[in-house]
Amino acid sequence: MDEAGSSASGGGFRPGVDSLDEPPNSRIFLVISKYTPESVIRESFAPFGDIQDIWVVRDKHTKESKGIAFVKFARSSQACKAMEEMHGQCLGPNDTKPIKVFIAQSRSSGSHRDVEDEELTRIFVMIPKSYTEEDLREKFKVYGDIEYCSIIKNKVTGESKGLGYVRYLKPSQAAQAIENCDRSFRAILAEPKNKTSESSEQDYYSSMRQEALGHEPRLSTFPFEQQSEFSSFDKNDNRGQEAISKRLSVVSRVPFTEEQLFSIFDIIPGLEYCEVQRDPYSSYGHGVVQYFNVASAIYAKYKLHGFQYPPGNRLGVNFIDDGSNATDLLRKMASQMVASQLASMVWNNPSQQQLLQFGGSSGSQLPQIQTDVILPSCKKKAPPETPVKERLFIVFNPHPLPLDVLEDIFCRFGNLIEVYLVSGKNVGYAKYADRLSANDAIATLHGKILNGVRLKVMLADSPREESNKRQRTY
Numbered sequence: 001m002d003e004a005g006s007s008a009s010g011g012g013f014r015p016g017v018d019s020l021d022e023p024p025n026s027r028i029f030l031v032i033s034k035y036t037p038e039s040v041i042r043e044s045f046a047p048f049g050d051i052q053d054i055w056v057v058r059d060k061h062t063k064e065s066k067g068i069a070f071v072k073f074a075r076s077s078q079a080c081k082a083m084e085e086m087h088g089q090c091l092g093p094n095d096t097k098p099i100k101v102f103i104a105q106s107r108s109s110g111s112h113r114d115v116e117d118e119e120l121t122r123i124f125v126m127i128p129k130s131y132t133e134e135d136l137r138e139k140f141k142v143y144g145d146i147e148y149c150s151i152i153k154n155k156v157t158g159e160s161k162g163l164g165y166v167r168y169l170k171p172s173q174a175a176q177a178i179e180n181c182d183r184s185f186r187a188i189l190a191e192p193k194n195k196t197s198e199s200s201e202q203d204y205y206s207s208m209r210q211e212a213l214g215h216e217p218r219l220s221t222f223p224f225e226q227q228s229e230f231s232s233f234d235k236n237d238n239r240g241q242e243a244i245s246k247r248l249s250v251v252s253r254v255p256f257t258e259e260q261l262f263s264i265f266d267i268i269p270g271l272e273y274c275e276v277q278r279d280p281y282s283s284y285g286h287g288v289v290q291y292f293n294v295a296s297a298i299y300a301k302y303k304l305h306g307f308q309y310p311p312g313n314r315l316g317v318n319f320i321d322d323g324s325n326a327t328d329l330l331r332k333m334a335s336q337m338v339a340s341q342l343a344s345m346v347w348n349n350p351s352q353q354q355l356l357q358f359g360g361s362s363g364s365q366l367p368q369i370q371t372d373v374i375l376p377s378c379k380k381k382a383p384p385e386t387p388v389k390e391r392l393f394i395v396f397n398p399h400p401l402p403l404d405v406l407e408d409i410f411c412r413f414g415n416l417i418e419v420y421l422v423s424g425k426n427v428g429y430a431k432y433a434d435r436l437s438a439n440d441a442i443a444t445l446h447g448k449i450l451n452g453v454r455l456k457v458m459l460a461d462s463p464r465e466e467s468n469k470r471q472r473t474y
Helices: 038-048 076-086 133-143 171-180 200-207 258-265 294-304 326-346 350-358 403-413 435-445 463-468
Strands: 004-006 027-031 051-058 065-073 100-103 122-126 146-153 160-168 247-252 271-277 285-291 316-319 390-397 416-421 427-432 453-459
Touching: 027 076, 038 051, 038 065, 038 076, 065 076, 076 100, 076 171, 122 171, 133 146, 133 160, 133 171, 160 171, 247 258, 247 294, 258 271, 258 285, 258 294, 285 294, 294 316, 390 435, 403 416, 403 427, 403 435, 427 435, 435 453
Parallel strands: none
Antiparallel strands: 004 051, 027 065, 027 100, 051 065, 122 160, 146 160, 247 285, 247 316, 271 285, 390 427, 390 453, 416 427
16 A cells, blocks of 8 residues: 555544554545545444544545545454444435445454454353353353354363454454453453364464463552562562463563574473464563473573563563462472583583492482373393393483483383493483383383473384494584
8 A cells, every 4th residue: 555645634642653553453444436535435434433533545646535434443343343233334315336345454463354253252261160161151142142162271181271252253253241240250362273283272372362460450560670580580570470381471571473484492391382462452462382391390480580572572481370389390300400400511521421320329209200291110221241131322401411310211211231321422221131211211202391301212223233333422
């Protein structure tokens, strides 16, 4: 489009460029006759709500209308109602061609397509875990005709996660629900199903808004200036009661894309999923990040909370509560994170690598292992002189695990002779006295994450010539 040539002339409020999409979906896009004056547009659409401005798009040379206009309403529900009532209507007795009315896409979205009805009728809400679908329907039916309600449940236990969807028949009804329901529901528009995985769990990730804004009023949705969470742990910080899970919420003053979100959080090994979520009550960026294990999520939270991206804009990263015991998890993770940091710092200095072999040798307590993998119980190692039947090659990302942790992991499959690391490299080897045990280790551990480190476990060279070969040093 070349130019928006006409605007409201009634002396009312005119939004600035930065607030054209505040609240989101409050602008409608019109395809009209080139001869339709602005006064007719205003007269036809004024009954639906407070019109803040009207733009008639004109040719920059001739100044003639191009037959396209925008109308900005004060509320999303007003714009949606105007779209529902006026689409396909004629504006005047002399107009024989029906007009087309759509919700205009956000100016910051980078896309010029019109918003489809499916994107405007389904809302995502946070509810008490005791709610049934009937309770959810009863609470929200006051705003319009409901097509369906659904509650997101834990796949294993069947218990409610305190999250749900409500699908209305009309966009204006969904907008009314978002605008007028109790703020404790924190209702927002859900992402369309065709933008996400068909799995209900990933559908939840795509629609989950950040829990960090949990108890803040909606008009004060960016709590960075009121909180001290950008700083390191404080002695008086009540972190032990903070909800911890594999899921993180991300909020930013500057909107971000899914690719940007992924590139930031993929720095921490173990990223499983990320999704950008729209919030109709703010222009901030909102997203949800899922890791394969709690260890990675904890590390990402305390490394990236307060991270500046782009420079000058701090990200807010917080856990999404899934009912885990935060105190117990933090206690378990503390020693692991220290060991992981130690391994990362000293691994490139061969003279200090002996430090890695001390974690767990000063007592009978076994090293802590944090993983979602179901591991067998510990078994005795085979004698060092036992013939090698199979040798495994192990790749670590981003750094090797301590030797005591590796030995504890790989001995659980039985018949382990030795596990060792290659100096200065992110690789290692495990020797087994039995091929079946080695195959079990590959099947269980390949591609999995343990203590925040992703493992690749595969067969190494045949052990036939093991006794005649020098140990590899690369």
